[in-house]
Amino acid sequence: MNNIFLITKREFLTQVKKKSFIILTLLAPILIIAFGAVIGLMFKANESHNIIEVVDKSGWFKGQLKSSDQLNYVFIPASSEKAKINNLKENESLDGILVLPEIINHDYENFEKNTTLIINSKIGFDTKQRIISDINNVIKKEKIKQLGIVEAQLDNLDKSFTLKTINVSENNKEDSDLTFGVKTGLSMVLMYVTFMFIIIYGVRVMRSVLEEKNNRVVEIIISSVKPFELMMGKILGVTLVALTQFIIWIAMSVAGALVLNTGFSSLQKNIPGGSEGLPGRMDVAQIATQVSHSLLELNFPLIIFVFIVFFLLGYIFYSSIYAAIGSAVDNETETQQFTLFAILPLTLGMYASFSLMNNPDGPLGFWLSIIPFTSPVAMIARIPFGVPAWQIALSIGLLLGTTIFMIFLSGKIYRVGILMYGNKATLKELWKWIRS
Template sequence: MRNIFLVMRREFLTQARKKSFILITFFAPILIILAGITIAYMLRINENESHIAIVDSTNKFYPEFQSNNKNIYNFYTENELRALKDTLAESKSLDALLYIPNTTDSLFNNLQNQIQLYTNKNLTKNHLNSIEQKINKKIEEKRRHFLGVKQSDIDKINSKITLQITNLKEGKSDNDNFIKEILSLSLMYVNLMFFIIYGTRVMRSIMEEKNNRVVEIIISSVKPFELMMGKILGTTLVALTQFCIWIAMTMMLLVLGKIIFGNHLTLSYKQYDFQNLINQKTQIQISDTINALLGLNYPLIIFIFLFFFFAGYLFYSSFFAAIGSAVDNDTETQQFTPIIVVPLLLGAYGCISIINNPEGPVAFWLSMIPFTSPMAMVTRSFYGIPSWQLILSITIMIGSVFIMVYIASKIYRIGILMFGKKVTFKEIFQWIKQS
C-alpha cells in the first residue's frame, strides 16, 4: 500500500500542478457557457436575408406576409408569374417565388397540394416552417369564418391541462421533468467523456513509460500491480478534484441566484433594480428553475454520481491500463478500444430509454450490468431508485471492479515488459490464465 500511495501521490501531483489542469478546472464552466452562447448566436446569424416574390391568385394571403429585417416579401400579379419563373434561376434580387393558385372552394381543400414554392437556393428550415404556418393560419381563419365558428368559441373549447404531479413516496411535487432530463443526461455524458478521456490518459502514460524503457527501472522498486494501481488512483483523484470544485461552484451560483431571483423578486442592489432589467415572465421562469434545482435530492445525487464515477473509472481505467501495457503504439490500440467504447455508447444511448421509463426493465438491467451501470445509475438518481436496486448495483459494481483490476493486473504484469511484438487476443487470454 505504501508503494501504491507513493505512485498515486506522484501521479496526482504531476497532473494537478500543470497549468492546463488549473485553467481547465476553473475556466471550463465558463468556456461551456460561452460555447452555449456562441452556438445560439451562430444559429441566429445563420438566418440569411431572403427576398421572396409572392403571387397570390386568391388575394387572401397577402396580409399574412409582413417583411422584416431577415425576410423581405414582394407581391406580384398572376400575369407576372411566367416571367418570374423564367428569370428566378439566374436572379440576383430574388431567392424564391411562392405561388398560391386560385380556388373556388370555400374551405380551400384543393390547395392542399397545389401551392408551389420555387427557389434558386436552399432556404432555412425555420423560414420554410414559417411560410407554411402563415398559410395554414390564414386557411384556418377562412374555414372558421365560412363555418360560422368564432375564435373565441375555439379558445373556450381548447384545453391545455398541466398535470400537477406529487410523488407520495418522496412526499414532494414532481413537475420538473425537463430539468431532470437535462441534468441527468449532462452528468451521464460527463461520466462517459471522463471515462474515455482520463482512461486514455492512463493508457498513454503507460505506453510512454513502456516505450521509453522507464518502466524497467520503476518495476525494480515497485511491483507491476502497485505501479498500475498507483497510476489509476492518481488519475482518479485528479478527476474527482475537478468535479468537487465544479460542484462547489455550481452550488454557489444556485444559492446566489436564489438570493437575486427569490420568490418575491423584489431585491435591488444600489441603483440597479433587477425587476426593471428583465420582464416579469422571465423573472418567474428563472425563479421556478432555481427553485426546481434547489428542490432536488442533492445528497443522493452527489453520492451516486461520485461513487459510480469513482468505481466506473476504476473499472474502465483498469481496462485501458491493460491495453496500454499490451501494445507498443497507438495504432495497435485500435483493435482493442472498441471493446471499451461500444459498452459505453450502449449505456449512454440506453439512458434515453431510462428517461422515458426510469423504472422499466431496460433501466433495471442497465443499472445492474457493470459496463453500463455508471451511466444508468447517474441518470436514474434524479428519478428515485428503490433501495434494494441501489444496494445491489453498488455491490455488483464493487465486485466487478475487483475482478477487472485482477484481470488487468495479470495482463499488465506480463505485457509491460513485452516489446516489438504485436499482441493478439489469444495471447492475452493466455496471460490471464497464467498464475
C-alpha cells in the same frame, strides 16, 4: 499497501501541480458555458431571412399570413405575376414567389393542387414547412368559420390546457415541465461528463504505462514495487485528480445556483411591480431564477453521492482495462485493436441512455443501470429522476464486484506484459497471461 499509497501520492501531486490542471479546473465551467453560447450563436447566425412575394388570387390570405423574423411575406397584385416570375432569376433580393390560386366553392383540394412556390435559389426545409404551416392555419380558420364559429370561440378552442402534476414519491412536489427539463439537462450533463472523463483519464493511464514501458523506467520501478502495486497506484492517483476536479466543479455549480436563486429573486423584489416591472414576463433573469430554484429542489446529496461512487467505480473498472492494454503493447498503434473493447460498452450505454429521459424506470433503463459495463453512465443518467434505493444498492454491489474482478484480471496481464518487449500481444496471448 504502503507502496500503493506512495505511487498514488506521486501520481496525484504530479498532475495537480501542473499549471494546466489549475487553469483548466477553474476555467472549464466557463469554457463549457462559452462553448454552448458559441454553438447557439452559430445556429442563430445560420438562420435565414427569406422574402417571399405572394400572389393571392382569392384575397383570403392578405392580412392572415403573418411575417416573422425569418420569413417576410410581401403581397403583390395578380397582374404582375408573370413579370415577377420572369425576372425572379435576376432578382437577388427576392427568394421566391408564392402563387395562391382562387378558392372556388371552398374546393380546398383543387387549391392545394394549384398552389405553387417558385424560388430562385435553395430555401431551407424549415422555411418551406413554415410556409405550409402558415397556409394550413389560414385554411383551418376559414373551415371553422364555415361551421359558424366566431373568432372568440375559435380562440377559446385553441386555448392550451395545463396539467398540474404532483409526485408522491418526492414528498408531493409539483413536477412541472421546467422541472422535467432541468432534470433532463442535468442528466445529460452528468452522463456526458462521466463518459468523457472515464475515456480521457483512462487513456491517460494507458499512455503513462506505455511511456514508462518504452523508456524502460518501469524496469527500475519494478525492482522496488510489485507490478500490481504500480498499476493500482497509477489508477488511484489519476482517480484522485479527476475527483478533485469534480469536487471543485460541484462546489462552483451549487454556489452558482444559490447566487442565481437568491440574487435574481432579490433583484425582482426591488423592481417596482415585481416581475411585471421587467421587460417581458419570461426574461433571462426569471428563467435563470426558476432553473436554479428547480435545481436546488432536487435531492443533491443523493445525486452527488451516486455520481461520485459510480464515476469512481466506473473509472477504476475501465482504467484497469486501459492499464492492461498499455502494458500489453509496445506502441500506441497497437492499442487500437484492444481499446475498442473498452470504449464500445461505455459508448453503447451512453447513447442508449438518451432514450431513458422519457421513461427512466422502464426495462431498458433498469438493465442498463444494473449491468456493470453500462451502469456508470446509465445510473447517473437516471438518478436526477429518482431511483429506488434497492436498485442503487444492487447496481453498486454488482459494479464493485465486477471492478474487483477486472482489477484481478488486469493485474495478471500487467504483471507479464509490463516486461514484455517485441512480442505483439494477441487475444490468445493475453488469455495465457491471465491463466498463468
